[in-house]
Amino acid sequence: MSQPDAAAAAIVEIDGSRLIDRLRRLAAIGARPDGGLNRQAFTPEEGEARRLVANWARDIGMTAETDAIGNLYLRYVPDGTDGQAPVLGGSHLDTQPAGGWLDGAYGVIAALEAVQAIAEQGVPLARPLEVVAWVNEEGSRFQPGVMGSAWFAGHFDLARAPQIEGSDGEALDHAIVGYKAATPDIEERETPFPIAGLIEAHIEQGPILEREGLKVGVVEGVQGIRWFRVEVLGEAAHAGTTPLGARRDAVLAATRLVQALSAAMADPADVLRFTVGRFVVSPGSPNTVADKVTFTIDMRHPDPHELDKGEATIREICAGQAAPCTAEVTVTETLSPVAFDERVVAAVAGAAEALGIAARRMASGAGHDAANIARVAPAGMIFVPCHGGVSHHPAENADEADLIAGAHVVATAMARLAAR
Numbered sequence: 551m552s553q554p555d556a557a558a559a560a561i562v563e564i565d566g567s568r569l570i571d572r573l574r575r576l577a578a579i580g581a582r583p584d585g586g587l588n589r590q591a592f593t594p595e596e597g598e599a600r601r602l603v604a605n606w607a608r609d610i611g612m613t614a615e616t617d618a619i620g621n622l623y624l625r626y627v628p629d630g631t632d633g634q635a636p637v638l639g640g641s642h643l644d645t646q647p648a649g650g651w652l653d654g655a656y657g658v659i660a661a662l663e664a665v666q667a668i669a670e671q672g673v674p675l676a677r678p679l680e681v682v683a684w685v686n687e688e689g690s691r692f693q694p695g696v697m698g699s700a701w702f703a704g705h706f707d708l709a710r711a712p713q714i715e716g717s718d719g720e721a722l723d724h725a726i727v728g729y730k731a732a733t734p735d736i737e738e739r740e741t742p743f744p745i746a747g748l749i750e751a752h753i754e755q756g757p758i759l760e761r762e763g764l765k766v767g768v769v770e771g772v773q774g775i776r777w778f779r780v781e782v783l784g785e786a787a788h789a790g791t792t793p794l795g796a797r798r799d800a801v802l803a804a805t806r807l808v809q810a811l812s813a814a815m816a817d818p819a820d821v822l823r824f825t826v827g828r829f830v831v832s833p834g835s836p837n838t839v840a841d842k843v844t845f846t847i848d849m850r851h852p853d854p855h856e857l858d859k860g861e862a863t864i865r866e867i868c869a870g871q872a873a874p875c876t877a878e879v880t881v882t883e884t885l886s887p888v889a890f891d892e893r894v895v896a897a898v899a900g901a902a903e904a905l906g907i908a909a910r911r912m913a914s915g916a917g918h919d920a921a922n923i924a925r926v927a928p929a930g931m932i933f934v935p936c937h938g939g940v941s942h943h944p945a946e947n948a949d950e951a952d953l954i955a956g957a958h959v960v961a962t963a964m965a966r967l968a969a970r
């Protein structure tokens with residue numbers, strides 16, 4: 551068998567206890583008393599996680615680099631491969647404010663284990679391998695989400711950073727400077743750069759694999775996502791003296807809009823996803839009629855036409871039912887549905903089959919960085935089951951054996967993609 555054929559059929563053995571140990575150590579950074587994680591984008595906690603992962607990579611002979619927005623790239627360049635487009639594995643290190651220990655972190659640590667195992671076993675490669683941690687995937691502190699991968703793919707303009715205010719009031723550009731200054735030894739590299747292939751491993755964040763008793767999801771694509779910010783403007787007034795007829799109460803108007811939007815978005819086929827996750831009242835005083843409410847909308851569907859129809863409905867209801875207040879609708883994130891590259895999908899499916907791991911093809915309801923990279927390079931994903939499909943919750947969890955099996959597939963699929 552020729553060397554490329556041997557590599558293309560390689561099965562890479564990984565160190566499962568090393569994988570779990572690193573995941574557990576990473577989960578201590580930003581840990582909440584309830585067992586969840588709060589390690590939001592560009593915070594000192596995420597900076598500490600970034601430094602820990604970069605040092606793990608350096609300890610095994612890899613290099614650590616960054617870019618203008620703060621993405622982290624850990625590189626393994628075997629002799630004779632320098633200059634070839636790399637194969638990447640990875641995900642994100644930031645979490646929801648009340649998130650779990652696996653969303654994002656699993657993909658980064660599974661990819662690090664995959665590259666270390668490949669290097670230790672001297673699997674022959676025609677390309678370098680890289681582990682990537684994209685910044686601000688969650689979008690909980692700064693919108694839009696999947697920001698680092700969007701910037702890499704050319705559809706987030708960093709010039710907007712000074713105008714983007716975080717949920718804690720810090721400007722994005724200021725947060726990025728502070729975040730990168732915390733790891734001055736991680737130098738910038740030329741980006742973007744050509745990518746030969748990317749695999750993102752992630753917990754499914756849904757119930758399908760667990761319900762069907764399967765251990766690997768071979769992800770074929772990601773549904774479309776559209777985020778909105780709705781600002782409902784009324785007039786502040788004294789709660790004790792202002793007659794009802796004289797009020798322009800932003801809370802009454804905003805709650806009426808949310809109910810009307812929710813009713814209009816109800817989908818009997820249960821495919822459309824509509825969520826109001828943030829609802830901020832100003833001035834937020836018990837004895838002052840609210841003059842402003844800002845709420846968010848997260849809308850998702852596999853069909854972009856349904857997203858367009860949903861946006862038209864949102865604009866129509868906000869324009870027509872906010873009186874005596876007004877409502878301003880702003881799109882804060884748009885990700886069209888994406889189909890992953892069949893060569894990468896086949897590499898994941900082939901690795902699972904070679905390892906005898908029960909798998910199925912499926913789509914992703916959650917958004918992921920791989921969806922952004924799929925617009926500029928061959929990308930794909932692998933899911934592993936999580937308990938009850940729970941995610942974006944402190945109780946997020948998975949069986950260690952499933953996490954190890956998924957990393958085994960990542961290592962074998964990355965080696966095969968980098969064999970030629």
Ligand code: HGY
Nearest residue numbers: 687688915916917918
């Ligand atoms: O929102 C999402 O779909 C991802 O989990 N951040």
Ligand code: MN
Nearest residue numbers: 653654687752
């Ligand atoms: Mn994620």
Ligand code: MN
Nearest residue numbers: 646653688942
């Ligand atoms: Mn998430």
